[in-house]
Amino acid sequence: xxxxxxxxxxxxxxxxxxxxxxCSPRSGDLSVxxxxxxxxQGLQFLIQYYNGEERAKGNILERxxxxxxxxxxxxxxxxxxxxxxxxxxxxxxxxxxxxxxLFFGEGSRLTVL
Amino acid sequence: xxxxxQDPGPLSVPEGAIVSLNCTYSNSAFQxxxxxxxxxxxxxxxxxxxxxxxxxxxxxxxxxVDKSSKYISLFIRDSQPSDSATYLCAPLSGGYNKLxxxxxxxxxxxx
Numbered sequence: 001x002x003x004x005x006x007x008x009x010x011x012x013x014x015x016x017x018x019x020x021x022x023c024s025p026r027s028g029d030l031s032v033x034x035x036x037x038x039x040x041q042g043l044q045f046l047i048q049y050y051n052g053e054e055r056a057k058g059n060i061l062e063r064x065x066x067x068x069x070x071x072x073x074x075x076x077x078x079x080x081x082x083x084x085x086x087x088x089x090x091x092x093x094x095x096x097x098x099x100x101x102l103f104f105g106e107g108s109r110l111t112v113l
Numbered sequence: 114x115x116x117x118x119q120d121p122g123p124l125s126v127p128e129g130a131i132v133s134l135n136c137t138y139s140n141s142a143f144q145x146x147x148x149x150x151x152x153x154x155x156x157x158x159x160x161x162x163x164x165x166x167x168x169x170x171x172x173x174x175x176x177x178v179d180k181s182s183k184y185i186s187l188f189i190r191d192s193q194p195s196d197s198a199t200y201l202c203a204p205l206s207g208g209y210n211k212l213x214x215x216x217x218x219x220x221x222x223x224x
Contacts, residue, residue: 002156033212043157043201043214056211090156100147100205100212104156 003027006091006105014113018079021108025072025093031055032074033094033102034066038087049074050097081112116140119202119215128224132189136202136215139183143204146178148187151199151217160187160200192222 003026013019025032034046045058049068060066063081068074078085088109092102119136126132134148145164149157163169166180177186185202199217 002158004156035214042216045211045213048211058211092156100145100162100203101159102157102212104158106154106156 002103004105010109012111021076023074023091029093031094031097033092034076035090036087086112117215121216123219125221134187134200136185142206145205147203149201194222197221
């Protein structure tokens with residue numbers, strides 16, 4: 001158990017809908033990262049927050065947004081969903097903001113029908 | 114050209130074999146080289162990492178970096194069925210940056 005909690009574990013929704021994925025980092029970790037993993041794209045970095053502030057952005061679509069709250073949990077919002085958004089979404093956390101030692105949750109599997 | 118290239122496999126070996134997993138990268142600014150292991154239906158977990166060039170050993174695992182050729186390797190000695198997983202390389206630059214993952218190589222060790 002990495003100590004990172006993600007909910008929900010599975011989510012099935014329809015195209016055009018909006019969903020919110022939630023992540024609670026390990027106790028004491030200030031950085032939260034979101035990654036998308038699909039079969040054809042591998043593990044793709046979306047966005048990083050450190051202590052509530054956005055720190056780095058990857059190939060995150062404009063339809064996606066995220067935030068980190070004062071209690072350090074984070075949410076990833078996915079809107080106007082398309083079939084191609086079906087993937088595993090991982091949250092990871094770390095103590096610092098520039099480190100390769102990330103602790104990953106077990107992921108939220110999103111299926112868009 | 115992708116920043117990190119990794120053969121996705123799958124790689125199937127018998128128990129006890131020596132396994133070699135490899136990545137190449139293009140960004141010469143990378144200084145830290147991480148290896149993550151991901152079991153099926155789980156999140157990746159950090160296995161080990163090296164800094165700059167050279168070797169690092171941890172039990173049955175050895176990580177090797179050759180910065181001159183931008184080549185990263187992970188060797189597994191006396192492979193076990195429990196080593197069956199996807200192995201992802203992930204280099205990182207020393208300055209502020211995001212961790213980039215390779216595609217991952219799926220390894221199956223059969224008894």
